[in-house]
Amino acid sequence: MLNDETLPSALEIAVAVRSGSLSARQVVGEALVRIATLNPELTAVTNVLKERALREAKAVDEQVARGEDPGPLAGVPYAVKDLFDVAGLATTAGSATRLSAEPATDDALAIKRLRGAGAVLVATLNMDEFAYGFLTNNHHWGTTRNPHDKDRFAGGSSGGSAAAVAAGMVAFSLGSDTNGSIRIPASLCGVYGMKPSHGRLPPEGTYPFVESLDDIGPFARSAADLSLVCKILGAERNSPTETPSRFRVARLGGWFEAGLAPQVREAFDSLAGTIADQANVEWPQVAAARAAAYLITAHEGSTLHRQALADNAMGFDPATRDRFLSGLLLPDAAYEEALTFRRAYQQQIDSLFDRYDLLLAPTTHGPAPRIDEPTITIDGVTKPAGAVMGLFTQPVSFVDLPVVAAPLKGLDLPVGVQLIGRRGEDETVLAFAKMLEERGLIGAQPFSRELVES
Amino acid sequence: MTSDPFTDFLQEDATALFSDLRRAVGSTVDETCEQGCLAALEVLSTQWRVLRQAMQAGELEC
Numbered sequence: 001m002l003n004d005e006t007l008p009s010a011l012e013i014a015v016a017v018r019s020g021s022l023s024a025r026q027v028v029g030e031a032l033v034r035i036a037t038l039n040p041e042l043t044a045v046t047n048v049l050k051e052r053a054l055r056e057a058k059a060v061d062e063q064v065a066r067g068e069d070p071g072p073l074a075g076v077p078y079a080v081k082d083l084f085d086v087a088g089l090a091t092t093a094g095s096a097t098r099l100s101a102e103p104a105t106d107d108a109l110a111i112k113r114l115r116g117a118g119a120v121l122v123a124t125l126n127m128d129e130f131a132y133g134f135l136t137n138n139h140h141w142g143t144t145r146n147p148h149d150k151d152r153f154a155g156g157s158s159g160g161s162a163a164a165v166a167a168g169m170v171a172f173s174l175g176s177d178t179n180g181s182i183r184i185p186a187s188l189c190g191v192y193g194m195k196p197s198h199g200r201l202p203p204e205g206t207y208p209f210v211e212s213l214d215d216i217g218p219f220a221r222s223a224a225d226l227s228l229v230c231k232i233l234g235a236e237r238n239s240p241t242e243t244p245s246r247f248r249v250a251r252l253g254g255w256f257e258a259g260l261a262p263q264v265r266e267a268f269d270s271l272a273g274t275i276a277d278q279a280n281v282e283w284p285q286v287a288a289a290r291a292a293a294y295l296i297t298a299h300e301g302s303t304l305h306r307q308a309l310a311d312n313a314m315g316f317d318p319a320t321r322d323r324f325l326s327g328l329l330l331p332d333a334a335y336e337e338a339l340t341f342r343r344a345y346q347q348q349i350d351s352l353f354d355r356y357d358l359l360l361a362p363t364t365h366g367p368a369p370r371i372d373e374p375t376i377t378i379d380g381v382t383k384p385a386g387a388v389m390g391l392f393t394q395p396v397s398f399v400d401l402p403v404v405a406a407p408l409k410g411l412d413l414p415v416g417v418q419l420i421g422r423r424g425e426d427e428t429v430l431a432f433a434k435m436l437e438e439r440g441l442i443g444a445q446p447f448s449r450e451l452v453e454s
Numbered sequence: 455m456t457s458d459p460f461t462d463f464l465q466e467d468a469t470a471l472f473s474d475l476r477r478a479v480g481s482t483v484d485e486t487c488e489q490g491c492l493a494a495l496e497v498l499s500t501q502w503r504v505l506r507q508a509m510q511a512g513e514l515e516c
Contacts, residue, residue, distance in 0.1 A: 288508030322490030
């Protein structure tokens with residue numbers, strides 16, 4: 001199982017465990033060994049839940065021995081971002097200020113649903129403090145490194161979630177996305193990530209950042225695994241809409257094609273040229289949408305943390321603290337104007353889907369920035385990476401749309417494409433991702449263990 | 455004071471704003487936060503300006 005070229009999918013693990021040809025304890029034991037081996041170099045994992053994981057794995061094996069079906073994720077090891085409640089642990093949301101918080105008395109609802117499907121929780125994962133960042137350079141736990149080049153960032157804020165899956169520590173993971181925090185690290189680590197339609201997957205038992213924009217979602221090494229985990233997490237929702245047999249696809253132009261790194265442009269053009277209409281679709285008023293997302297984030301995030309700042313401002317990561325404080329200085333009128341804009345804007349964007357089922361856009365301008373040089377150069381202008389990393393993702397989540405970030409092929413370092421669907425039609429986006437994967441047009445970047453251990 | 459919150463906001467003295475914040479939020483907000491906080495505030499005011507301009511251009515019925 002530790003052969004890097006043949007990292008098993010969640011589906012493959014579950015089939016083997018359900019058939020009795022592989023024990024859940026063996027699978028989970030191997031995941032724990034892999035975490036112990038790779039995490040010192042990557043800093044993806046913050047807590048290893050060894051006892052709990054072995055106990056859950058034993059329960060799965062006992063079900064199989066009794067002839068019962070443990071579920072479609074039987075024995076599959078996974079991990080969650082540090083903002084999911086895990087019974088018995090303080091939910092830190094990546095902040096040292098919450099290390100002494102009361103431990104959670106129960107698991108987050110998403111974890112309960114996954115346990116009901118036989119999945120085994122093995123670890124919690126690093127993130128930017130309170131999810132306010134795109135790099136995962138955590139002030140307390142350290143910087144999560146990219147498994148494809150450990151001198152580069154993993155992206156954020158769910159960087160631990162992406163890196164753990166890319167490095168094969170776990171078969172899938174959970175993270176959260178407010179302005180790009182699933183899509184960006186998935187893209188930079190060469191795995192799949194799903195930002196669902198807003199509110200589609202259960203947030204109960206997670207630590208919020210910006211409640212009107214937050215969504216939880218999975219990371220996986222295949223579109224099929226991603227789809228399975230989404231189905232389990234959203235099991236109690238209405239039955240899915242029928243997915244089309246043929247997809248009407250267009251690429252976004254203008255803002256979404258400006259300043260791409262040459263290799264990314266080539267890979268994106270190659271994919272879009274194969275599957276999309278010739279005509280580009282213009283996403284209107286992108287800068288205003290991003291600005292409004294920025295203002296809503298600052299206002300809601302800052303309001304949430306106002307009391308914590310009053311109690312212990314200097315315990316925060318300075319970068320997070322200063323941005324939250326600035327949000328407290330922002331007049332309410334700015335927030336109200338951003339909300340007004342958002343309501344009208346959503347209707348305008350919905351109309352883009354009258355002619356198309358899916359829209360394509362890159363996730364980032366280029367590969368992960370170097371840790372010793374945290375900048376991005378776009379069209380010859382160099383800026384702090386954290387300030388511009390969300391240029392392609394913020395305008396999309398601002399209007400609540402479902403997006404799969406999927407790995408482009410043909411790149412030395414990973415970059416993803418956003419497959420953007422109509423609001424509420426998550427199944428269409430997942431079906432499209434699976435179709436592209438089956439046709440060999442997208443696919444997780446293979447992980448080379450030597451890159452981490454060298 | 456004008457009737458426009460945006461104009462009023464731009465006319466505020468940033469350091470005075472920060473002092474108000476320290477009084478309002480509490481003494482745990484150290485003066486070492488001021489520089490970073492005001493830099494972040496500058497970014498927010500730029501974003502508000504971008505949003506304002508778009509809304510005033512009337513391309514969207516808000």
